[in-house]
Structure formats: C-alpha cells, structure tokens
Amino acid sequence: MKDTGQYLEGIRTELGHAQAAERRNGGPPGATPRPLIELQHVYLAFDQPVLVDLSMAVYEGETLLVLGESGQGKSTILKLILRLLAPDAGTVSIFGHEITHLSFEEVLEFRRKIGMVxxxxxxxxxxxxFDNVAYPLRENTDLSEREIARVVREKLEFVDLDPERDMAKLPAELSGGMRKRVGVARAIATDPEVILYDEPTAGLDPLAVQTITDLIKKLQREKGVTSVLVTHDLRAGFRVASRVNLLREGHIVFRGTPEEMVASNDPYVRAFLNAS
Amino acid sequence: MADGIVARVDERMREAALGVYEYFALAWRALRFSFSRPFYWRDLLVQMDRLGAGSIPIVLITGVFSGAVLALQSSIELSAYGATSFLGSLVGDSMVQEIGPVLTGLGIAGRAGSGIAAEIGSMRITEQIDALQTFGTDPIRKLVTPRLLACLIMVPAATIIMDVIGIVGGLMIATSSGMPADQFLRSMWSTFAYGGFLFGYFPKDFVPGIVKPIAFGGVIAITGSYYGLAAAGGAESVGAATTRTVVVASVLIFALDYFLAQLLMVLFGPQAAM
Known part of the structure; x- marks a missing residue:
C-alpha cells in the first residue's frame, strides 16, 4: 500500500485536471440537469446478485467515472445502458426513453447514438x-465508400494514428495502446452523443495510459461528448472525470465530485482510495 | 440426500430441455434471416470458401481410400459367392447413399464445425460479439446465417465430390484385380436405374445423397454456432466448445442418418433409403 499522504497529494494533482475538465464542460451537473442516461432501482442477478437497487444518472456533457472493485458489476452497468443486458427489475432510460422492454431492433435507434470502447x-x-473503423459507418449510414474512406482517415488522425501506415494492418499487428486508439476511432466513427469506456487503460504502460486519457480529454474538449468511464485506475479516472460514482456490493455507495471523494471520511471510500 | 439427487436430476433435465429449445430457436432465426435484409453476401462467400473449398483435401483423401477399401473388402466377400460382377453396384450405391454423406459430414464436422465454434467462441470471449451488437448488428444474422447457408450449400457439394472420388477409388481396386472398368460402371448404373427415377431422369438412389448432406450441413453449422455463442470466460471455454461441437455434431449425424433413412424409405421406397 502506498503512503496515504503521498498518494492523496497525487490525487489532488489529478483533480486539477478534473476541475479543468469540469470547467470546459460548462460546470457541474447542477448547471445542466438533464439526465441523458438514467438507471432507476435496477436489480440484476446471474448466479449471484450483481446489481442491487442501483440508481444512477449521467448528465449531458459530463464525464462520469464509475469506480469499484473487480467483480462489482461496473461493466454490467455499461451493458445495461447498451441494452446488451436487461435488468431483472428497475428501469433503464437513455435520451429520455425507457429501453428496458424494447426489442433488439427497437433499441438500435438509441444504440447508434452511443459509442463504446x-x-x-x-x-x-x-x-x-480501416474496415474496423468503417464497420459502424457501413452498418448504420448510407455513406458512399469514398465518404467512408474520408471519415475513417479523419477519425484515425483524431486518435493520432497515421492512416497511411496503420489502416491496412490487422489488429494482431498493433500494440495494446494502438488497439485501444483504433477502438476509440471506431467508437467515434458515427459521432455519437455518448461514449462508454470500459477499463480503457487496463493493461497499458504508463505512456499509453497518458495517451488514452489525453484522447478522452480531447473528445470532451473538441466534441463535447458525454462520457461514462468504468475503471479501477483511479489516477487515470480522476484526470478526466467531472463526477464519481463508487460501486460496492451492487449499488452506489458514494456520489460526488473527485475532490469530494478525496475529502470523504467514509471508511470504505478511504479504504478504496488508499488501496488503489 | 434422495431429495438432493432428484433436485439435481430435475435441474439437469430443465437445462437439457432449455438447451434443445435454444438450439432450435437459433436454427430457426438463422434460417429466417436468410430471407430478409441486410444479408451479408460477402460473409457467405468467405464461409463457402473456408468451410467448403477448404475441406476439399480431406474429402478427396477420405473418399479415395473409403472407396478403395470398400471395393477391396467387398470383392473378397463377393468372390466367395461368384458375384464379383456386382462390385460396381455395391460400391456405387454404398458411396452415394451412405458412406459419402456420412464421411463427408463427419470430416466437415471435425474440420469446419470445430472452426465455427472456435471462431465464434473466440469472438464471444473477446467481446467482439458485444461490439457487433453495439453497432446494431444482430450476431446471428452476421455470423450464423452465412455459416448455415455455406454449410447447406457446400456439404452436399463436397459429398458429390466424395462420391465421385470414392467410386474412382473402388474402380481402381476393381480394375487392378482384373475387372474391366466398363463392367464395374455398368453394374453400378444398372443398380441406380433399377431404383427408378424422379422426374424421369434423376435416380431415386441419389436422393439420400443430396438430402442427408443438406441436413448434416445444418447440424454442423448450428452446433458449431450454438456452442461458440455459449462460450464464456477464457480460452478454456473455447476449447470446450470445439470439443463439444465435434462430439455432438458427430452423434447427431449418425442419429440423423438413421432417421432420414427411415423417412426416405417411407417416401421413396427401400431403394432410396439405404
């Protein structure tokens, strides 16, 4: 375990970035109270209960960081938002429409507005x-192949990849960081309003983590997208987040800004921060 | 304790029933998507190449040796009764109605069926199938339907090749043991003609050689896809999916072979059900 004082100092440094991100997004969620995504009293179980009376909201323009230990259901939340899973009880709404009982075809219209990394x-x-990034364009738009090629190049350049050098490569020929960047390029190919990130920095070296977090911030700054970031990489998360939800045993045990989390006296929050 | 055993048996039975339901539901959806848009033509052609054309070497090797050994063993038995003139009839009918379809089915189940399970299973555990859904693609339409159609087309095509090569293998053995080639071929054709014709020109004996491979192709594609889609966790589950696919598809091919033989016997008479 790291020295607590030194660690929290590092977190405060990250918060400088988070506050800056929040300012760029037009202030805290209170200023833009329309929830784009809302989960209310959601229950979900497989062999064991995964989510228990979970309620959370994602507001327009914000970057919500969902933290939690492994196996707490963080990625499951993203799959519920995408309607890849349906809750046993409770409701999931995106863009003001409840999607809980929609069929696969009916939910497509909403899903096309969401990118997933x-x-x-x-x-x-x-x-x-090239074909990976072009895939959502071919599936969901009427663009000609010429226009698709232009968009693919634009998106690859946005994630700092060289189209000429990289677009003919297969995923197996790419490094972990490059694969993630291609994943981001594919997620933003159709200019979604919301981007979901599932452990975007997992398994990456520190420089690649920096590249990915810079990319997330660039998307906030230049595209103004709403983001949900699921991770247990606290340092990377705090660099980009405007708000934090901490998940434990299937429900949210802390909601607040990154600085409120660092200042929290809740024993579990303290233990989580110190152990991360 | 007895209650515990009953509960476990009950649970297993429920799981098995659910599995059968899911298997047929998958087959129905995959088939239904063949007739609606979007249809992934490129994927169909790729799968026809992989599953069919890629299986040709194994079909050729298996076919020639099967026909040869069938002729070799049969000629010994037939010569004991002075009936070697029926060798062509026996080899031809056996290859076309039984050995060709079953061996082709088993060969493609081992090679292509396991490949389907491994590919789809690998896509499942690496979240590629979730990614497809995220982009609004139905994974059954994109992955299962092209594989099903490819198998429905290519398994019968491979069976025809297997039949021809098997007959050539039998002919080689027959001629090497002194039987004239034309006697072998005439014997074979007279048996096909004796069975009668559909539409005036299509030998009824060929019906099982077409119907069975179509059914086996369906079994191979759906079994591989079913176990591939059910993979969860890590690489171990993909390995398990491939093993199950080969075992289950092989058993289903043998079982289906029997039931189709019975059905064809009812529909076309004994000659078309061997």
Missing part, C-alpha cells in the same frame, strides 16, 4: 484497421 478494444480480428 471495450476493455480489450474488441476489434474484429479478421478485419483491417
């Missing part, structure tokens, strides 16, 4: 980088 990028390993 998967933990291990989840690139289609039989497709090149």
């Amino acid at each position: 998967f933990q291990n990028a989840a690139l289609f390993d039989s497709l090149t980088v």
Whole structure:
C-alpha cells in the first residue's frame, strides 16, 4: 500500500485536471440537469446478485467515472445502458426513453447514438484497421465508400494514428495502446452523443495510459461528448472525470465530485482510495 | 440426500430441455434471416470458401481410400459367392447413399464445425460479439446465417465430390484385380436405374445423397454456432466448445442418418433409403 499522504497529494494533482475538465464542460451537473442516461432501482442477478437497487444518472456533457472493485458489476452497468443486458427489475432510460422492454431492433435507434470502447478494444480480428473503423459507418449510414474512406482517415488522425501506415494492418499487428486508439476511432466513427469506456487503460504502460486519457480529454474538449468511464485506475479516472460514482456490493455507495471523494471520511471510500 | 439427487436430476433435465429449445430457436432465426435484409453476401462467400473449398483435401483423401477399401473388402466377400460382377453396384450405391454423406459430414464436422465454434467462441470471449451488437448488428444474422447457408450449400457439394472420388477409388481396386472398368460402371448404373427415377431422369438412389448432406450441413453449422455463442470466460471455454461441437455434431449425424433413412424409405421406397 502506498503512503496515504503521498498518494492523496497525487490525487489532488489529478483533480486539477478534473476541475479543468469540469470547467470546459460548462460546470457541474447542477448547471445542466438533464439526465441523458438514467438507471432507476435496477436489480440484476446471474448466479449471484450483481446489481442491487442501483440508481444512477449521467448528465449531458459530463464525464462520469464509475469506480469499484473487480467483480462489482461496473461493466454490467455499461451493458445495461447498451441494452446488451436487461435488468431483472428497475428501469433503464437513455435520451429520455425507457429501453428496458424494447426489442433488439427497437433499441438500435438509441444504440447508434452511443459509442463504446471495450476493455480489450474488441476489434474484429479478421478485419483491417480501416474496415474496423468503417464497420459502424457501413452498418448504420448510407455513406458512399469514398465518404467512408474520408471519415475513417479523419477519425484515425483524431486518435493520432497515421492512416497511411496503420489502416491496412490487422489488429494482431498493433500494440495494446494502438488497439485501444483504433477502438476509440471506431467508437467515434458515427459521432455519437455518448461514449462508454470500459477499463480503457487496463493493461497499458504508463505512456499509453497518458495517451488514452489525453484522447478522452480531447473528445470532451473538441466534441463535447458525454462520457461514462468504468475503471479501477483511479489516477487515470480522476484526470478526466467531472463526477464519481463508487460501486460496492451492487449499488452506489458514494456520489460526488473527485475532490469530494478525496475529502470523504467514509471508511470504505478511504479504504478504496488508499488501496488503489 | 434422495431429495438432493432428484433436485439435481430435475435441474439437469430443465437445462437439457432449455438447451434443445435454444438450439432450435437459433436454427430457426438463422434460417429466417436468410430471407430478409441486410444479408451479408460477402460473409457467405468467405464461409463457402473456408468451410467448403477448404475441406476439399480431406474429402478427396477420405473418399479415395473409403472407396478403395470398400471395393477391396467387398470383392473378397463377393468372390466367395461368384458375384464379383456386382462390385460396381455395391460400391456405387454404398458411396452415394451412405458412406459419402456420412464421411463427408463427419470430416466437415471435425474440420469446419470445430472452426465455427472456435471462431465464434473466440469472438464471444473477446467481446467482439458485444461490439457487433453495439453497432446494431444482430450476431446471428452476421455470423450464423452465412455459416448455415455455406454449410447447406457446400456439404452436399463436397459429398458429390466424395462420391465421385470414392467410386474412382473402388474402380481402381476393381480394375487392378482384373475387372474391366466398363463392367464395374455398368453394374453400378444398372443398380441406380433399377431404383427408378424422379422426374424421369434423376435416380431415386441419389436422393439420400443430396438430402442427408443438406441436413448434416445444418447440424454442423448450428452446433458449431450454438456452442461458440455459449462460450464464456477464457480460452478454456473455447476449447470446450470445439470439443463439444465435434462430439455432438458427430452423434447427431449418425442419429440423423438413421432417421432420414427411415423417412426416405417411407417416401421413396427401400431403394432410396439405404
């Protein structure tokens, strides 16, 4: 375990970035109270209960950081938002529409407005980088191949990849950081309003983590997207987050800004911060 | 303790029933998507190449040796009764109606069925299937339907190749043991003609050789896809999915072979049900 004082000092440094991000997003959620995504009293169990009376909201323009130990259901929340899973009880609403009971086809309209960056990028390993980024455009738009090629180049350049050098490569030929960046390029290909990140920095070296967090901030700054970031990488999360939800045993035990979390006297929050 | 055993048996039975339901539901959805848009033509062609054309070497090797050993063993038995002139008939009918379809089915189940399970299972555990859904793609439409159609087309095609090569293998053995080639071929054709014709020109004996491979192709594609989609966790589950696919598809091929033989016997008479 790290020395608590030294650690919290590091966290405060990260908070400088978080506050700056918040200012760029137009202030705290109170200033923009419209929830784009809302989960209310959600219960979900597989063999064991995963989510228990979980309620949370994501507001327009913010970057919500969902923290929690492994196996607490953080990634499950993202799958509920995408309607890849349905809750046993409770409701999930996106863009003001309840999606809990919608069919696969009915939910597509909403899902197309959401981009997802998967933990291990989840690139289609039989497709090149170009075809991976082009995939959502071919599936969900009427763009010509020429226009698709232009958009793919633009998105690859946005994530600091060289289209000429990289777009013919297969995912297996890329480093972990490059795969994540291609995953981001694919997620933003259709200019979604919301981007979900599932452990975007997991398994990356410190420089690659920096690259990915810079990219998330660039998306906030230049595209103004609403983001939900699921991670247990506290330092990376605090660099980009405007608000934090801490998950424990299936429900949220802390809600607040990163600085409120650091200042919290709740024993579990303290233990989580000190152990991270 | 007895209650515990009953509860476990009950649970297993429920799981098995659910599994059967899911298997047929998957088959139905995959088939239904063949007739609606979007249809992934490129994926179909890729799968036809992988599953069918890629299986040709194994079909050729298995076919030639099966036909040869069938002729070799049969010629010994037939010569004991002075009936070697029926060798062509026996080899031809056996290859077309039984050995060709079953061996092709088993060969493709081992090679392509396991490949389907491994590919889809790997996509499942690396979240590629979740990614497909995120982009609004139905994974059954994108992954299962092209594989199902590829198997429905390519397994019968491979079976025809297996039949021809098997007959060539039998012919080689027959001619090497002194039987004239034309006698072998005439014997074979007379048996096909004796079975009668559909539409005036299609030998009824060929019906099982077409119907069975289509059914086996469906079994191979759906079994591989079913176990691939059910993979969860790590690489171990993908390995388990491939093993289960080969075992279950092989057992289903043998079982289906029997039931189809019975059905065809009812529909076309004994000659078309061997």
